[in-house]
Amino acid sequence: MKRKPTAMLLLFPAFIHCSMAYSQLKNFPQNSSPQEVGKRVVARFLASPHPNFGRPTPPSVITYPEVCTWYGALAFAKESRNKTLTAKLAERFEPLFGADTGLVPEPDHVDHTVFGAVPLELYQQLKDPRYLEMGKRIADKQWGSPDGPHVKPTSFVYYKQGLTWQTRMWIDDMFMITAVQAQAYRATGNSSYIDRAAKEMVVYLDSLQQPNGLFYHAPDVPFFWGRGNGWMAAGMSELLRSLPEDNPDRPRIMEGYKKMMASLLQYQAEDGMWRQLIDDPASWAETSGTGMFTFAMITGVKKGWLDAATYGPAARKAWLALVTYIDSNGDVREVCEGTNKKNDRQYYLDRKRITGDMHGQAPLLWCAAALLR
Template sequence: MMKNSLILLLFLLFTQLLNAQSPLLKNWPDGQHPKDVGKALAYHFVDGRHELYAGRWIHYAEVCTWNGALEFARKTNDEQLVKLLIAKFEPFFSLEKALLPPKNHVDYNMFGSLALKLYSVTKDKRYLDMGLSYADTQWELPAQHKAEEKAWADKGYSWQTRLWIDDMYMITVVQTEAFKVTGDQKYIDRAAKEMVLYLDELQKPNGLFYHAPDVPFYWARGDGWMAVGMADLLTHLPQTHPDRPRILKGYRTMMKNLKAHQASSGMWNQLIDDPNCWAETSGSAMFTYGFIVGVQQGWLDAQEYGGAARKAWSALVPFIDERNNVTEVCIGTGKKNDKQYYYDRPRNAGDLHGQAPYLWCAVALL
């Protein structure tokens, strides 16, 4: 039995190695190399101003972009960029402390993921304490709470649970980062338990997700949060974790149907299943990231999905303008049961909702 298990493990490792070295995700033409694209976007972020919620707190889209820039700096051993990103954060301990998000919402608590990533780089305990406070309060029911929040907490879920698909990036990113820096199993267990709940409650038979249960539209960036959240969680979830098979099944089902809806251009549309809708960059980049990670980890067929990922990256890069702003990014979008509403959403150049997943793809392709 032990010998068979060892053979299986070696086979899986060999398969992952072959997938990770797939030529479909290497040898990029001029202008498309992930290192060049990532460097341009990362340094552009360093020079940018903070993006705030109503002028008050750091926005989650900035945190997502910061995380991407930091991972890029680490992957490329760019010490100058690391120092610049650390220096950009330092005022949060003093002059800009008021910009720290409160710890009472999934979009705010995910800020802790950035502090935890910085701790992994610097080993400065200030980052660890800050990051864990955001991760832990996501599961600590506040004194002033609603009955629904207590009901979720009593079942072992985050009191911030709301069954919006965005949450499966916002919750999992901070809990997974806490697991990575502490090794404490409770954090990855939290993320996995929450993910299974959202899959069971929200995933449709075709593998995709409505923007909300009462809004029957497959909005690209909304589904993108699920694609990235599952890919990142599976990367760090132990092979023997009891929730892994369910999450892997949900991930593969989603990837299969995303591939079926990829346009001939390589992009995905603002409404995934509507061929007449416009091509949207942030969701497309998130789906591309899901493909790349799946190929590299051996969860997806390297030839089939590696080709789709390459086609998507080649389509995404031309949407970056001369100022290193990603164009055709749908602005922040609340739910609405109106198809035309999604067609008419404004598109911003340089919106951090788009800059972030481009950086994630660049890092993954390196």
């Protein structure tokens, strides 16, 4: 009598195939492992003064590129189980409770409110209630009543729709908003934080995602800017990795995420990088957007959202390309400078290409943490 193959035997080829694909995100060459790269970039961060968008003068408040790098450094410290590193990152924060309290941004704009992600991460690792109080206050204010110098007539319209009054329909927002709200959920377990972030994300997806899966910088700026799309890719990844499976908005966000990842796969260059304008062959290889796309793909493969055999090699190629852009000081090269929106292709092509800008340092740390997660 001929026996039928057991379920285990039927699954065995798939298991081998999947294991080989996941191995793409392990066993990196010397000086390219997430442990090595993460330590170098965090050390550079800890040695750096508070940046001010390339200006020689100190900032009036902590800027969002520093926030994103600080958050990445803390995530790396956690995933590498380096409590000494966490302590050093907390030491950098301590003056913000005292002499430097004026550097804490008021939560009156998405670029200021994202600051809350840092104290909320410190709370999760150290359990000091000071961090939780500060982070919750900031996250709550984002969905409070419109207040402050950045309030516009549209702020009240969005507020009445149950969205944050800080909504402005720039794709950058979908990291700034989702990062702090997801962190508030992780720190408190209160699902209202991540539920409202998910609702916000769906509105942005329905409004801004184009048929090819990518995003214009804004509705009136029809260019696929690299880092702008990177904010969206990273924001969806951060949201989805903590969004409960039964959240009613999860399927729509996952659909938008997978559509974007499939498009990015088509535009990845032979060397593993993505360009300043994603679909423009005349554009230059840009590291901050590439880092954000790499983080999104690593997260998708590790969480099982993306086919590991397809996206694992793409993520590995991108990571190995990125690490070649880190110089001997731990600074990342070819980072697009801070960029406003403008309906002009040449404007994006002519943006300054900076070394050491924290827009580029941050996603390298997100990637390192994701590879270890």
